[in-house]
Amino acid sequence: MRLRTAALFSVMMAGLVFLATPASAETTSPSPGPSASAPASDAPVTGPAIRVRLLDQQEGKAGNNPPPVPGVTVTVSDDSDTEIGRAVTNDAGVAAVAIPGKGKYSVSIDESTLPDGVKLTGKKTLDVSVNLTSGQNVAFPLNGKVVEATPFVERFVDSVVSGLKYGLIIALAAMGLSLIFGTTGLTNFSHGELITFGAITAYFLNSTLGLPVILAGILTIGIGGLFGWGQDRVLWRPLRSRGTGIIAMMIVSIGLGLLLRNLYQFFFGASTRSYTDYTSQRARDYGLFDLSDKEVAIMVIAIVTIGIVATIMTRTRLGKAMRAVSDNPALSASSGMRVDGVISSVWTMGAALSALAGVLLGLNSQVNFMMGYQLLLMVFAATILGGLGTVWGAVLGSLIIGVITEVGPLLGVPGSIKEVGALVVLILILLIRPQGILGRAERIG
Amino acid sequence: MDFGSIIDAAFSNAFGPQAIVFALAAIGLNIHFGYTGLLNFGQAGFMAVGAFGLAVAMVRLDLPLPVGILVGLVASAVLALILGVPTLRLRADYLAIVTIAAAEILRLVFGAVETKAVFGGSNGLNGFTETWNSLNPYSKGIDVGFASWSRNDLWAMTVGWVVVALCCLLTWALMRSPWGRVLRSIREDEDAVRSLGKNVFLYKMQALMLGGVIGGLGGIFFALKQASVVPSDYSTNLTFFAYTALLIGGAARVLGPVVGSMIFWFLISGLGAFFSQATSGIDPLIPASVMTDTQASLIRYILMGLGLMLLMIYRPQGIFGDRKEIALDAR
Amino acid sequence: MPVDITSAREALAALPNDPGVRKPDPIVVGDDITRTFGGLKAVDVQHIEIQRGVITALIGPNGAGKTTLFNLLTGFDVPDSGSWAFNDQSLAKVPAYKVARLGMVRTFQLTKVLSKLTVIENMRLGATGQRGEKFFPSIFKAFWRAQEDEITSRADDLLARFKLDKKRGDFAGSLSGGQRKLLEMARALMVDPELIMLDEPMAGVNPALKQSLLGHVKSLRDEGRTVLFVEHDMDMVRDISDWVIVMAQGQIVAEGTPEAVMADQRVIDAYLGAHHDADLSEMDEEALAAQVEAEINAEENEA
Structure with a gap:
């Protein structure tokens, strides 16, 4: 209101x-x-x-x-x-x-x-x-x-909460980006298309096949994971075994992004659409801030998912292997079957998380063929801010980026281009602490 | 199907002003990426700064055309300086992200409602081509059978191709010199170069500024040839397409970016015209049930994405590049 | 001007075998140089002096901090604290390229030849003070042609000396490991350094080439340059070095003539005690993979 x-x-x-x-x-x-x-x-x-x-x-x-x-x-x-x-x-x-x-x-x-x-x-x-x-x-x-x-404090708190929501959605995608970067060294410029893939898949299941939004969302996570697994299997793994350099792979990802974006537009069209449910909800007043029920749900789902990922990363054998490969570039360079298996899981998990981010973003606002691409820079900013290749850094970085984006307009960033605040902070952070907040300084020589 | 008009579209654009814009952008990227190994993903930002430098100087400050061009060039050099000082000491992929972010910041700021008084908002600026048009010596357009250009295109092409030729000449002269040798060495291993007493940072900065200024020149030319500066023209896609053009022709080759831009526009325009014809008319070649004309206009970009991937995987040296001497070790 | 080797050796032989001992004519003097990586002191050198005009070997087990010390002295890494001087000129906070210009040039453990440049282009790059390396003069060949010719003839002489003249026009990437080491050394000489610092010049070199490499290192000294090198090959150290500095766990533990050092109990201890904390970065990938696997299993069992 x-x-x-x-x-x-x-x-x-x-x-x-x-x-x-x-x-x-x-x-x-x-x-x-x-x-x-x-x-x-x-x-x-x-x-x-x-x-x-x-x-x-x-x-x-x-x-x-x-x-x-x-x-x-x-x-x-x-x-x-x-x-x-x-x-x-x-x-x-x-x-x-x-x-x-x-x-x-x-x-x-x-x-x-x-x-x-x-x-x-x-x-x-x-x-x-x-x-x-x-x-x-x-x-x-x-x-x-x-x-x-409206007191400044109240507007501030409202912006922070809305920034945290935005940040949590970014975090889901950023964890995937960070994991993939950590294990394969790939700076994936088509990561935004994994997000869009989730949003569009859920739209198809929900609007075309008539499934309820929640069921569509759950199915989408699985389909998104499959998409990531397949992408790695068909494209990235063969490239790795050919010994393709990371810069060449980065440019391949630019090509893939271009390809997917236009395919999405081909099938989905250029219009912006909504899911059949939860399009407009009243915001409840929680004292210092207002949130609609679906916004609360988005935040809860994101937090629970981050929790699940945390458990996987720290408690399971697979998670430990992911971290190990991510921590030791030397190890990921030596491409044995086992490492390839770990990277396959990373792609599956990363793509599933990004697909979920897409569903939540579509739920929060609307679905569009460009939505992931438009978010990509924010995801990059979050990942670098937290420290490239560190999963917790990605979460922390995302929350900071989300909050800065939403609070920025209160502090003088023009409201129509509030993303600028986050990008400026990204550049400043890189100047002061290039390895990011949680990243380790690189050892030279 | 009228193949004549498809060929006309392809050739007209391959030699037309749009290819010149891309050639200049790609020549700049060639100095950054091809010769020095700098991953500048913000070439669109350098172009935007050049174009808006020109437009703001001429529209808002009423300065004459030569001064406007100078302002545009200085602005892109200053952008290189501002971006280079902090990032040239960082890892290559960080430079990529900082430049892409900077280009986006610029595009957003140029197009913002809040800065409309200076940059004209999302509609941008126009009305700065009076001098440019008055210098046009041509009285009418030309049709050479397989291609045709308007009077304004001819003028833009005359100036544009001369500028492209000069830039190529400059690149050639620089890259055969010891200065170019230092750049190519930095591309391979900057620590080795440092250990031999060269100020690597200074060379990278010079390369970033030179490539940025040539990109700025591309932006200025873009502004003049279409008589307006619109922020949305300078999106990251512009940078990606310029990279595609560079990689088609071959990085670290003097003429690579020029030939690449011509091929890029030949394909984009030819495919565009083909699919547009194939889906239009009363009895289209491709029925609307298969694809509509809106969908058909996307096919060329889908193919471009696919082409970029395949090029990078199977022929990273481009069409004319020498595999032994390129920055991209794709093997 | 070449130093009289015999008298220099005699002067060194008279010195006590203490870590950080003062030399009669040091070219490099360093004090309290420390560098930590994640809480681990990689280098902690209280005092170091390198004698002018002789060959000094820097030895020590893996992870002793030899390469890190090299990086610090040449400006490729920044220490947490410390001061050091080259020819009485302080080098703290001096960037690597200026250190090289002052006459202190290094090579690298993993050879850094520029694979996609030809051998002769690699050599030409080494020359300092080139007019053609400045932006504006480089555009017109007239400004730099004469100097380029002079540099080329100097480079050709060096290539002949290092028996690389037949490879002149080949891409450096096509050279063998030993030839790369030779090229790197020859290229460093293009800078005309007073002190040349070689990081493991024998690593990856086939035995046939080793002897000629040894000869080249000696010839550097004989033409009046100071040589400091890191090496694992004890035979080489014994053969050619005039003085040996031993590092372990970041510190200098002993110094002396090769004969004295080989017999020193501290040196033997340092080498024997080194197996347990081998530097991760120098372990091969297989060992690393195995270690990670073991760590995962250990955590698994705990849980």
Whole structure:
């Protein structure tokens, strides 16, 4: 709710125009709700007009249908401050003022005409540029939560929690990347496509085959693992046994990424889609932060998975072998059957984890053929930050990257490009401590 | 199916301005990667800085074209300096990640709403080609049968290919010299070079700056030939495609990047035109049930990815490279 | 100017066989040099002096810190503490390439020839002060042609001396292990060093070539250079060195003439006691694999 209002507010500040989103604002879905388009029949004016719609957004009173606010006077002036017309909101809360055509206008609300108990929470005058011949819809926030009033601490905690969620998703993918790098020395530029693979597979199982999201997600982990195993078997293992250099393999991975990305787009299309369930959920208020149930579930699943991986890595023979191969590059270079077996398991596990990351990311927002590629740099940043090749480093690095990304805008990083904060931190860390937080300094000579 | 227009598209682009942009980017990468072994994955960033340097100087500061070009070149040299000082002492794959991250940061910042007043937001900048266009000596385009270019293309190609030739000449002169010998030695084993009293860091920095400035030149040319600078043009894919072009032609060869860029665009445009024709019209060669025209436009990139993999696995020296003398020990 | 070897040896023979003993005419002097790797002191040298104009051997068991000391002295690694000087000029924090330019040039345990350059190009690279290695002058051949010719003729002389002249135009990657060692040594001479530091010059060299390599090392001294070398081959150490420094567990445990050192109980102890803590990095892969396997099994049994 708070984030929603904040978004609305900033959009208005930027001079863009939005119709008031009613209390469906409580959903966490980032797309505008279905009520975003106002029925033009509400207004008696035909032809180009600026239509102002006033709704009481007070929490509790609102529900899903915030009540309209009638009887309020609004004034429209043109670029040179000449008044063009004024109107009073009707029972639907709509006031329409006819305008001569496209251009820049300013819309003011007469606060004295607001009914008792209804307060303006934004600016009194809005600048509107009309680009459509039909005119423009305008809304003033009434009784909304005032953004400035939200204490910094609360916004900070909210950002940290949201950053941790983002970081946990990254961590799943980063553990896979780190394991694969540690055991094979491959800087895998097609790792993002393992993430997308998970999201798209789950979408196919869920939307096309009609399986429930949870079942689709579980199946996807297995299919993702199989995909990783197969990739290693068909491509990477033969390359390793040919003695292909790591830089050559890195470029092969760039080619593979390009291939897979375009294949995904070929079959999935360029559109962004959602799973059939859990698309929009109300956020619950947990005191200092709000989270929807699915967000809580995403975090729990990620934490449990990291726990399982931790157990595998420390308790099982396979896990110990993985760590051993990862710790001793000399050993992984000597390619016996046993090492190849370990690397096969690493690919399977790494790809399964990345597929899960993709499912959770798709659940959190939406599914798209580029989603993994767009996350790749964040995953790299997390892995390097924590220390290339160390699994715990990858988790720690991911959480830090996630939090920096989300908290950055509070500290002055432009909100539209918040990833920049994380990338700058990545570069700074490399300068101060190239081996990463948990990495060991390399021995020279 | 009209094979004439497919051939026309392929040849027009193989010799056209777009191939020149790639040739310049790849010549820069050749100095970085082919000769010195530096993994610069942020060439798009150098190009973007060159292009925006030019555009900002001319659009926002009203400076004349030559000064704009100078600003673009200086900006890419400065970027090389800023990236090089901290990272050239680190492992090769770290340089790759830092440069890729820096290029992304630049692209995001150039395209951000918050910096719109300077860089023009996601639409970028335009309106800086008045001088450039006024210098165009051609009165009309040309059609040579198997290829055709517009009047503006012809002008861009005239300037562009001269610049490419000069860059190749410079590369040739540098790489036959003792300076080039030091670079090629660094590519193989920088500790050996250090033990012989050479300041390895200085050489790497010079190589990074030279290749970055040539990349910046590519960005400037890109801006002039399409009369606008759009941030989304400078994505990491641009770098990856430039690498593909370089590897097709052969790394550590003077003409490798040029020939590679021409082949790259020949294939991309030819395949694009072929699949576009095969899926369009009333009775398409490939029915829509097999693939739609949107899907068909992706085939060339799928093949490009596959081609890059196969090239790297089976012929890492490229088409003209000598297997004995390349940076990529793929065996 | 060549030092009189006989008198230099006599002067050394008169010295006590103590670790860090003062030399009559040291070219390198180091104090309190320490370097730790993950809590393990790889090098902990209180005082070291290398006598000018003679051949000094640095010996010790695996993991004694010999190569690390080499790396520290030549600027390839940075010590935790310590100071050292070459010809009375302090070298602390001096980068490796400047150390080389000052006349202190090293070779590497794993030979670093540039495989994809020809033998003659490898040699030419070694020459210092080349005008053609500067960015702008390099573009025009006129600026560097004459110097390049002079460098080439010097390189050809050295190749002839090291019997590599027939390989002149071949890629260095095609040379045998012994030829690579020779090329590396010849290339180092292109720098015209006062002190040449050879890291295991005999490693991987076939017996037929060993004798000629020994001759070349001696000839370096005979033309007036100081030689410091790391070696495992005791026969070689006995044959050609004028002075021997023994390291164990990062410290200098003994010094002396070859004869005196071979008889020293401290040296025998150092070698006998060394088997248990062999350096991991120098173990071969098979042994490492076996060790990891054993560790996994041990952990398995605990659990």
